[in-house]
Amino acid sequence: MRIEESELILTPEGKIYHLNLAPSQLAATVITVGDPDRVEMVSKYFDTIETKAEHREFKTHTGTYKGKRISVISTGIGPDNIDIVFNELDALVNIDFEKRQVKKKLTSLDIIRIGTSGGLTPDVKVDSFLISTLGIGLDNVMHYYDKTDKIFNRDFAQSFIDHTQWNPDNSVPYAVEADKTLLKKFTSENTIQGITITNVGFYGPQGRVLRAKLKDEKLNEKLTSFRYKKKKITNLEMETATMYGMAKLLGHRAISMNAIIANRASGTFSKNASKTIDALIQYTLEKVTE
Ligand SMILES: O=P(O)(O)O[C@H]1O[C@H](CO)[C@@H](O)[C@H]1O
Numbered sequence: 001m002r003i004e005e006s007e008l009i010l011t012p013e014g015k016i017y018h019l020n021l022a023p024s025q026l027a028a029t030v031i032t033v034g035d036p037d038r039v040e041m042v043s044k045y046f047d048t049i050e051t052k053a054e055h056r057e058f059k060t061h062t063g064t065y066k067g068k069r070i071s072v073i074s075t076g077i078g079p080d081n082i083d084i085v086f087n088e089l090d091a092l093v094n095i096d097f098e099k100r101q102v103k104k105k106l107t108s109l110d111i112i113r114i115g116t117s118g119g120l121t122p123d124v125k126v127d128s129f130l131i132s133t134l135g136i137g138l139d140n141v142m143h144y145y146d147k148t149d150k151i152f153n154r155d156f157a158q159s160f161i162d163h164t165q166w167n168p169d170n171s172v173p174y175a176v177e178a179d180k181t182l183l184k185k186f187t188s189e190n191t192i193q194g195i196t197i198t199n200v201g202f203y204g205p206q207g208r209v210l211r212a213k214l215k216d217e218k219l220n221e222k223l224t225s226f227r228y229k230k231k232k233i234t235n236l237e238m239e240t241a242t243m244y245g246m247a248k249l250l251g252h253r254a255i256s257m258n259a260i261i262a263n264r265a266s267g268t269f270s271k272n273a274s275k276t277i278d279a280l281i282q283y284t285l286e287k288v289t290e
C-alpha cells in the first residue's frame with residue numbers, strides 16, 4: 001500500500017522530514033542522546049565522519065568507530081520526541097522512499113541511549129552509570145498504538161498503579177522491559193542496573209518544587225517505597241520507557257544507559273556532569289565495538 005505524502009513526509013531532497021536524513025545516511029547501530037551538543041561529544045571519538053545533518057533539535061553524525069559504522073543522533077527532551085525519532089529511524093530502514101511502501105524484508109536497528117538521569121534512592125550514586133532493565137512510562141505516547149499488549153508488562157504496571165494510588169486524571173502507567181541481549185552486552189562491573197521512571201516533565205512530573213506546588217507531594221516517596229518482586233525504582237528521566245516501547249513495537253532493539261547526575265534523596269548534583277557523561281560515552285563506544 002502506498003503511503004501518502006501527508007503521512008510519510010519527505011523533503012525535496014528525499015530526506016525524512018524531522019531528522020533531515022536520507023536512508024543511506026543512517027547506520028544500523030544508532031546512539032541517541034538528548035542534548036544536541038552531546039552529538040559532538042560522541043562523534044569526536046569517531047575515526048571518520050561521513051554525514052552531518054541537522055534540523056530543529058535533531059542533529060545526526062554518522063561515521064565509524066574502530067571500523068564500525070555508527071550514527072549518533074539527538075532526540076531533544078521528552079517522550080513526544082521519541083515518537084518522532086523512532087518512527088523516522090524506522091522509516092529510514094523499513095520504508096522504500098521511492099515507492100512509498102513498507103519493504104518486504106525488514107531491518108532491525110540497535111538503538112542505544114546515552115542519557116542523563118536523577119537517582120531516587122541514596123544507593124544510586126551521583127556519577128554512576130545506570131542501565132535500565134525496565135522503563136515505567138508515565139507518558140501517553142504508547143497508548144496511541146495498537147498491539148501493545150504483548151510488549152507491556154501489565155502485572156508490573158498494575159502493581160505500580162495500586163501502590164501509588166495513581167491519579168486516574170494522569171495517563172495510565174505502562175511498563176516495558178529492555179532488550180535482553182543488549183542489556184547483557186552493556187552491563188559490567190562499571191554499571192548498575194535499575195528500573196527507570198520516564199515522565200513528561202522535569203519539575204512537577206519528577207516531584208521538583210521551585211514555586212509551583214505539587215498535587216501529590218508524596219509521589220516520589222511512593223516511587224521509592226514501591227517494590228515488585230523485590231525490585232525497586234532507581235531513577236527518573238524522560239525518554240527510556242517510550243524508547244523501549246517504540247523499539248519493541250517496530251521490531252528494533254533498544255537499551256538505555258544513563259549517567260546519574262542528580263540524587264533526589266540527598267539533594268545533590270554532580271560536580272562534574274560533563275566528565276561523567278564523557279566517561280559513559282567512552283564506555284558505551286567500547287561496548288558497541290566489543
Ligand atoms: O540528558 P538527556 O539525554 O536529555 O536526558 C535527561 O535530561 C533531560 C532533562 O534535563 C531529559 O531529556 C532527561 O531524560
Ligand SMILES: O=c1cc[nH]c(=O)[nH]1
Nearest residue numbers: 116117118237238262
Ligand atoms: O533529575 C534528573 C536529571 C536528569 N534528567 C532528568 O530528567 N531528571
